[in-house]
Amino acid sequence: MALIVHKYGGTSMGSTERIRNVAKRVAKWYRAGHQMVVVPSAMSGETNRLLALAKELAPSRQTDALCRELDMLASTGEQVSVGLLAIALQAEGLEAVSYAGWQVPIRTNNAYTKARITSIDDRKVRADLSAGRVVIITGFQGLDEQGNITTLGRGGSDTSAVAVAAAMKADECLIYTDVDGVYTTDPRVVPEARRLHTVSFEEMLEMASLGSKVLQIRSVEFAGKYRVPLRVLSSFTPWDIDIEQEARSGTLITYEEDEKMEQAIVSGIAFNRDEAKISVLGVPDKPGIAYNIVGAVADANIEVDMIIQNLSKDGRTDFSFTVNRNDYARAMDLLKTKVLPALGTETLVGDTKICKVSIVGIGMRSHVGVASKMFRALSEEGINIQMISTSEIKTSVVIDEKYMELAVRALHRAFDLDQPPS
Numbered sequence: 001m002a003l004i005v006h007k008y009g010g011t012s013m014g015s016t017e018r019i020r021n022v023a024k025r026v027a028k029w030y031r032a033g034h035q036m037v038v039v040p041s042a043m044s045g046e047t048n049r050l051l052a053l054a055k056e057l058a059p060s061r062q063t064d065a066l067c068r069e070l071d072m073l074a075s076t077g078e079q080v081s082v083g084l085l086a087i088a089l090q091a092e093g094l095e096a097v098s099y100a101g102w103q104v105p106i107r108t109n110n111a112y113t114k115a116r117i118t119s120i121d122d123r124k125v126r127a128d129l130s131a132g133r134v135v136i137i138t139g140f141q142g143l144d145e146q147g148n149i150t151t152l153g154r155g156g157s158d159t160s161a162v163a164v165a166a167a168m169k170a171d172e173c174l175i176y177t178d179v180d181g182v183y184t185t186d187p188r189v190v191p192e193a194r195r196l197h198t199v200s201f202e203e204m205l206e207m208a209s210l211g212s213k214v215l216q217i218r219s220v221e222f223a224g225k226y227r228v229p230l231r232v233l234s235s236f237t238p239w240d241i242d243i244e245q246e247a248r249s250g251t252l253i254t255y256e257e258d259e260k261m262e263q264a265i266v267s268g269i270a271f272n273r274d275e276a277k278i279s280v281l282g283v284p285d286k287p288g289i290a291y292n293i294v295g296a297v298a299d300a301n302i303e304v305d306m307i308i309q310n311l312s313k314d315g316r317t318d319f320s321f322t323v324n325r326n327d328y329a330r331a332m333d334l335l336k337t338k339v340l341p342a343l344g345t346e347t348l349v350g351d352t353k354i355c356k357v358s359i360v361g362i363g364m365r366s367h368v369g370v371a372s373k374m375f376r377a378l379s380e381e382g383i384n385i386q387m388i389s390t391s392e393i394k395t396s397v398v399i400d401e402k403y404m405e406l407a408v409r410a411l412h413r414a415f416d417l418d419q420p421p422s
């Protein structure tokens, strides 16, 4: 008997018919002798629908008080899902009990809309499992120290599932979604993308942080920290396929590097449309300028991603960086009103029509010429690179948003990602 955590995403929970299928699949695993904890997301489109309602009424400024209410609102989507799934499991003849995050409780900090899980009390869940019940826990949400409901950021049900698996030392956490694993890139953008049988934890971490939304980044961080056996697989296979076959399907996240994995220099391509670029032109080239600009932005809780500073000319230089598109207006406003006047420059240029495209692979550590191959592939398509950043296992470029799909396809071809590794 093993303790297994299943997570089902929004599309997998998208209708009562699909929920019935989820219940049948969970029942199959339970009847095979496993203890089952299930973490579903809200039904597809529901979180967007709820947040759109809020937008109709919301003041323009995002205050803490507003974010608290957004969490109260958005958390209801998952509450509907757990109730329906428990009902469907009972209809299958199983004993099933559902809990909202606050009932477990799953504790978080108080960063509304992007809270981090701090602890999980698993006593109630363990008692239910021992009594033979299937336990269903809402994804995406928790409870802060003051008793407020919090949510974990978009895609946060992945993190709930992995955190529950880590807290309970589950034998495996299976992330069921609408694709049958982790691909070399988003298969909706590149139809030739190939499913990876395994992907190293480090590569998955980079891919998630660079925009592949198949797993929320924090779920991968949790998985790495607690070495949670983690697999991404399809919820769209027939529920009654052989359980052994199902257990081996999809993509396994691995923690040990083996020789085979070293063979692929680039394992995947990630992209992100959620960034915006800001340039401050003609700032004095002297100590403290980067700190003045980036420090002020960071103090306002705005995360800065890529940064470049040009060579100086006549004692002046240009300074550019990227932020999340949601923070763009706030960052521009802050720079205009507070930072620029103090720096003695007025020229601020913003661009929201950019995207970041990245190649990721642990093989990049031991191979030279990977970045230049990337730049050549982009130049052959006439795509101009605006910014570059590299680390040990990734190279990212910022380009015009309108070339994103072209760039991803060109890089996928250039690195032979549609061919199985030799």
Ligand code: ADP
Residues within 6 Å of the ligand: 008, 009, 010, 011, 012, 041, 155, 176, 177, 178, 179, 181, 182, 183, 184, 185, 186, 187, 188, 211, 212, 213, 214, 215, 268
């Ligand atoms: P869920 O609702 O199950 O959480 P998501 O929409 O959050 O599903 O994540 C699954 C989606 O992630 C896929 O439908 C796919 O379009 C997208 N995706 C992006 N990059 C990748 C990738 N490298 N491999 C697989 N899917 C990817």
Ligand code: ASP
Residues within 6 Å of the ligand: 009, 010, 041, 042, 047, 048, 077, 139, 140, 153, 154, 155, 156, 157, 158
């Ligand atoms: N329902 C939440 C969202 O849409 C959480 C999730 O699906 O993981 O972001």
Ligand code: MG
Residues within 6 Å of the ligand: 009, 155, 158, 213, 214, 215, 216
């Ligand atoms: Mg998701």
